[in-house]
Amino acid sequence: MGNPDQGEGVPGSGRQRLASAAAFALVLFARSADAGEPGAPLGFVLPAWSALPFLGILLSIALFPLLAARFWHHHYPKISAAWAAALIVPFVAAYGSPAIHEILHMAIVDYLPFIVLIGTLFTIGGGFLIRGTPRGSPAVNAAIIVIGTVLASWIGTTGAAVLLIRPLLRANRDRRHTAHTVVFFIFLVANIGGALTPLGDPPLFLGFLHGVPFFWTLSLWKEVLLVALLTIAAYVALDVYYWRREDPVVRAPRPGPREPLRIDGWHNVIFLAGVLAAVIVSGVWHAGGVSVLGVHQEVQNLLRDACLLLMAAGSWLTTARQTREENEYTWGPVREVAILFAGIFATIVPPLLMLRAGEHGALAPVVRAVQMPAGFFWVTGGLSSFLDNAPTYLTFLSTALGRLFPGVPEREAVLRLIAEQGAYLQAVATGAVFMGANTYIGNAPNFMVKSIAEEAGIEMPSFFGYIARYTLPFLVPIFLLVTWVFFS
Amino acid sequence: MSLWYEIIVNGSEDALRGFVAGCEAALAGKEVVVFGHDLGLEASPISQRLQELFAAGSHHVVCAPAKLAREIADALRARGKEAGLDLESIREVVRARLPFFAEAFSRDIAEKIRQKLLASPSTGVEGEHIEESEARDPGARGAELYTPQHAYVFRVAGSFVGPLPGIIEMRRRARDLPFVRVKAVELETRPADVSGRP
Numbered sequence: 001m002g003n004p005d006q007g008e009g010v011p012g013s014g015r016q017r018l019a020s021a022a023a024f025a026l027v028l029f030a031r032s033a034d035a036g037e038p039g040a041p042l043g044f045v046l047p048a049w050s051a052l053p054f055l056g057i058l059l060s061i062a063l064f065p066l067l068a069a070r071f072w073h074h075h076y077p078k079i080s081a082a083w084a085a086a087l088i089v090p091f092v093a094a095y096g097s098p099a100i101h102e103i104l105h106m107a108i109v110d111y112l113p114f115i116v117l118i119g120t121l122f123t124i125g126g127g128f129l130i131r132g133t134p135r136g137s138p139a140v141n142a143a144i145i146v147i148g149t150v151l152a153s154w155i156g157t158t159g160a161a162v163l164l165i166r167p168l169l170r171a172n173r174d175r176r177h178t179a180h181t182v183v184f185f186i187f188l189v190a191n192i193g194g195a196l197t198p199l200g201d202p203p204l205f206l207g208f209l210h211g212v213p214f215f216w217t218l219s220l221w222k223e224v225l226l227v228a229l230l231t232i233a234a235y236v237a238l239d240v241y242y243w244r245r246e247d248p249v250v251r252a253p254r255p256g257p258r259e260p261l262r263i264d265g266w267h268n269v270i271f272l273a274g275v276l277a278a279v280i281v282s283g284v285w286h287a288g289g290v291s292v293l294g295v296h297q298e299v300q301n302l303l304r305d306a307c308l309l310l311m312a313a314g315s316w317l318t319t320a321r322q323t324r325e326e327n328e329y330t331w332g333p334v335r336e337v338a339i340l341f342a343g344i345f346a347t348i349v350p351p352l353l354m355l356r357a358g359e360h361g362a363l364a365p366v367v368r369a370v371q372m373p374a375g376f377f378w379v380t381g382g383l384s385s386f387l388d389n390a391p392t393y394l395t396f397l398s399t400a401l402g403r404l405f406p407g408v409p410e411r412e413a414v415l416r417l418i419a420e421q422g423a424y425l426q427a428v429a430t431g432a433v434f435m436g437a438n439t440y441i442g443n444a445p446n447f448m449v450k451s452i453a454e455e456a457g458i459e460m461p462s463f464f465g466y467i468a469r470y471t472l473p474f475l476v477p478i479f480l481l482v483t484w485v486f487f488s
Numbered sequence: 489m490s491l492w493y494e495i496i497v498n499g500s501e502d503a504l505r506g507f508v509a510g511c512e513a514a515l516a517g518k519e520v521v522v523f524g525h526d527l528g529l530e531a532s533p534i535s536q537r538l539q540e541l542f543a544a545g546s547h548h549v550v551c552a553p554a555k556l557a558r559e560i561a562d563a564l565r566a567r568g569k570e571a572g573l574d575l576e577s578i579r580e581v582v583r584a585r586l587p588f589f590a591e592a593f594s595r596d597i598a599e600k601i602r603q604k605l606l607a608s609p610s611t612g613v614e615g616e617h618i619e620e621s622e623a624r625d626p627g628a629r630g631a632e633l634y635t636p637q638h639a640y641v642f643r644v645a646g647s648f649v650g651p652l653p654g655i656i657e658m659r660r661r662a663r664d665l666p667f668v669r670v671k672a673v674e675l676e677t678r679p680a681d682v683s684g685r686p
Contacts (some may be wrong), residue, residue, distance in 0.1 A: 065636055073628060073637035162631060330630035340634055444633035451636040454593045459666040 042098055042350075043357030050350035051363065053087040057343045058387040062441045066463060076336070080343035087347045101294060102349050108295045110209055111345040114390075116305045117205055118156070119334045120275055120312040125159025126329040127268040127319035132261035135254055136172035138239040141181050142232060144168050145188050149228055152193030153200035155272060161190045161445040162327065169456045174250045177242035179460050182453045183470045184235040188228060190445040191437035195224045195430060199279065201443070203384075203393030203432040210397065211414035212425070214283040219422075223430045223486055230478045264323050271311040278307035333448070344391050355398035358406030367403045374487040376400060377427035381435030381479065385442045393432035400424045427487050434479065438471045439463065492581040492652045493557035494524075494677050495550045497564065499573035501525070504548050507571050511560045519556040522656060524549025528672035551581065551652060551675075579677035584655040585616070587674070589645040592667040598622070598642035601668060604661055606644065613654035618646030 060079050064072035072079070092099045134140045144164055152160040168185060172178045194200030197217050198208035204217050243251065282304035289296050354361035361367070370379050380396040397414075404421055405413035417425055436443030440450055440463055450460050461469055497504055508521050529549050552560055557578065564575040588605075592598050609615065621643050628637035648658045655673060662668045 061634055065634070069635075069637055070625075073625075073632075073635045076635050158633065328630050332630050333633045336632065336634045447636040448631050448633050451593075451638065452631065455638060455640075457592075457594055457597045457666055 041353075041357065042095060042102065043353035043355075044360050046350045046354050046362060048354070048362035050087070050091070051354065053083045054344070054347040054351050054391070056086070057083040057340075057347050058391065061340060061388055062386050065441065065447060077339045080340050084343045084346040087350070091350065099349075102353065103346060104293050105295045106345050106349050108292050108297055109301075110206065111341060113209055113301060113305050114202065114205060114341065114345075115334075115338050116308050117199070117275075117279070118158075118202065118337050120308040121156040121159050121199065122162075122334055123312040124268050124271045124275065124315045125155045125163055126324055126327050127265040127271075127315045128163050129264040129323045129327055130163065130167045130261065131264065132167070132259045133170045133173075134167075134261060136168075136175050136178075136181070137251075138236055138243050140171055141168065141239055142236050144171065145181075145185055145235065146232060148185065148189030149193035149232075152189055153196035154276070156199055157190045157194035157201050157443065158333065158445045158448070160193065161185070161449050164189060165449050165452050166327075166456075169453060169458070173456070175242075175246055176250070177245065178458050179453075180235075180238050180242065180470070182449060182458060182460060183466065184231065184238075186446050186449050187231055187437045187470075187475065188235075190449055191443050192224065192227055192231065192434055195220050195433040199276065201433045201436070202390035204429060206390055206394050207397060207425075207429065208279070208283065210394070211411035212418070214280050216418060216425075217429065220426060220430060223426065223434075223482060226485065227430075227434055227478055227482060230481070231474065234474050234478075265319050267318060268315050271315045274311040274314075275308055278304045278311070333444075337444070341390075344388070348391050348394065351395060352398045355395060355402045356406075356410070358402035360406065361402065363399075367399055370396070370399060370403075372487070373423040373427040374483050376424055377431040377479075377483060377487050379431070380428045381431030381438070384432045384435045385438035389432040389436040389443055393428060396428045396432075397425070400428060423487060430482070430486075434482075435475075438467065438475060440466060490653075491554045492551055493554065493561075493680060494579045494581050494675055495552065495557060495560060495564075496576040496578070497548050497550060497568075497573050498546070498576050499548070499568075499571065501546075501548055503571045504550070504573055507563070507568070507573060508550060508560060511556065511563055514559060515556055519553045521550050521552040521556060521560070522652075524551065527551070527656070527659065528670070529675065547576065553653075578680050580680050581652050582676045582678055583649060584652045584676070585674040586648045586655050586659055586662070587671040588647065588662055588668060589671075590643065590665075590668040592642045593638040593640060595640060595642075597667060598640075601642070601644065601665055604665060605658070605668065609648060609650070610654040610657040611651075613648050613650030613658055616647045616649045618644065620644040 057080060060072075060076075060083065064076070064079070088103060092103070144167065148160045148164040151163070155163070165182075165185065168181065169178075172181055191201070195204070195217065198205040198212070198214055200217075204212075207217075208214060282298075282300045285300050287299040287303070289298050290302070291297075292302075351363065354363040355367060358364070358367050370376055376396055376399075380392060383395075384392045400417060400421075401408070401410065401413045404424065405416055408416065414425075437446070440446045453460055460466075505523070512520055525548065529551075550560065561575060561578050564573055568575060590601050590605075592601060606615065606618070606620070623641045623643075625637060625639050625641075628639040648655060652675070659670055659673065662670045
């Protein structure tokens with residue numbers, strides 16, 4: 001008879017090791033708690049190694065899909081839970097109610113609204129379906145990518161990518177050279193295009209939840225315009241080059257009647273407008289606060305989340321089932337985000353507290369290491385290239401606040417950061433969003449687009465091939481120019 | 489079936505290509521050679537390329553059918569020195585081997601690989617140690633953001649073995665197919681004859 005634990009994928013000895021590690025961490029936490037001054041804020045007393053579970057879950061998300069994709073696919077909930085438990089159990093045991101309060105605060109103020117928005121945008125975005133098969137000429141491909149780039153800020157990078165990747169693949173099904181088109185689609189639609197509103201990319205919505213005004217992100221239009229124009233120009237030049245090498249039969253106009261372009265699910269625009277209105281209103285209207293499990297939450301935020309859920313339900317109930325089936329819509333991506341971000345948001349609590357403590361926290365070397373806006377742009381971007389860009393954004397937003405406004409309450413500090421040192425926030429925001437395009441693991445939709453393209457018969461570059469053939473020659477020079485123009 | 493020969497020459501690649509083009513022209517282009525470099529026969533590390541650029545040259549492999557091989561060998565013996573080319577050896581190609589590997593994620597592509605590569609090898613060519621597998625994971629259907637896993641994976645690996653022209657044709661077909669990777673062609677050779685003349 002087999003060991004029942006084996007079916008769970010976590011052998012008994014593994015559990016024992018996990019329990020031993022948690023006990024060890026508990027002892028260390030307890031020593032740190034004893035060493036701190038009574039009543040000192042948590043950020044001042046937490047040890048630097050309490051950031052390890054956060055690093056662990058980010059590295060798991062980055063490396064498992066590359067090194068053990070099948071194992072990760074079937075066991076990621078357990079891995080996420082294990083990292084969360086590795087932090088929560090000793091953290092709460094050592095620090096008691098302040099630790100519980102911080103975790104609940106993160107869950108109620110950040111995690112739940114984040115999941116509600118992601119789920120809502122994904123549900124509404126999945127209600128649109130583009131039909132028709134245009135010819136994949138450079139002009140048509142560029143048009144699809146430009147439309148996606150513009151849409152990304154309004155329906156999210158994931159929603160825009162899901163909406164447009166299949167029409168783009170259909171348009172190019174006869175072409176021999178198509179991988180570069182998918183890569184530039186990832187650059188622009190799945191990343192760069194999402195920089196203009198908090199709906200566009202998860203890092204910006206986290207910024208919004210932490211006090212960055214909704215319309216502040218529109219001030220990034222100059223950076224977005226420069227990067228998008230240069231990237232699309234590079235794409236068109238490359239695609240024209242490959243187009244001229246295509247078989248003349250492919251380049252010739254297709255004979256016979258053409259299936260016209262058509263969009264099903266137009267009515268979902270109404271729900272999208274509802275989402276936009278709810279998010280904007282929650283940023284400008286103050287309806288007072290309530291206590292949820294001891295955590296202060298603004299009433300307008302609760303109403304916003306309720307409104308978003310209503311919009312999602314409206315889209316779900318009014319969109320034809322066939323439309324979602326043809327979009328291959330599943331709840332899988334929302335489930336993934338919900339499970340993995342539960343782990344991320346749990347484990348990010350200590351590093352954020354330490355970073356906000358600035359020079360007084362155990363992560364003071366990190367705070368001191370990044371000085372100028374250009375440094376924030378490249379460090380946030382460099383880490384966002386390999387770790388998920390949402391928590392990376394939050395980490396460096398906190399680093400900037402800890403460096404410039406230590407001890408100031410977060411919302412007040414964010415507003416002062418925008419008013420007095422706006423370039424820092426611009427650098428963190430654009431670094432996190434733009435450089436998510438640098439690798440397949442930089443932003444969640446990247447791998448999804450790669451996977452869909454491969455299943456459609458397109459041979460995509462390897463992980464390092466993507467970096468060597470596209471990121472280094474095309475994106476990095478553009479980012480250097482952005483640094484020189486905006487952050488030097 | 490025509491015999492093919494492997495000719496190994498010491499000298500500059502550009503000089504050899506020009507020399508061989510002249511020999512092909514002498515036969516009115518009825519037969520053509522294949523350079524080992526183009527078949528992936530020779531590894532060409534950067535050190536070799538630099539040596540070739542600044543120094544005398546290096547070894548190159550040329551494969552040619554019998555009549556053209558004879559013309560090239562004779563011409564190299566007679567006039568090769570003038571072009572800085574030395575005939576090192578000439579051997580008969582007994583057979584060639586093309587190792588390959590493919591991993592695809594759609595049934596359409598898998599079927600295309602089966603039809604164009606596995607089901608109809610060119611004349612005289614046979615598959616060797618070919619292992620084919622399909623894996624289905626119904627739980628991986630649809631879009632995935634953080635846990636990408638293909639719902640269908642087709643894998644095939646092995647080698648094609650046979651006469652060199654057939655292997656060259658299989659290599660061309662393989663390179664036209666997406667998701668198929670070919671390794672360097674391996675040649676099995678034997679001495680041409682005592683004098684080195686085919």
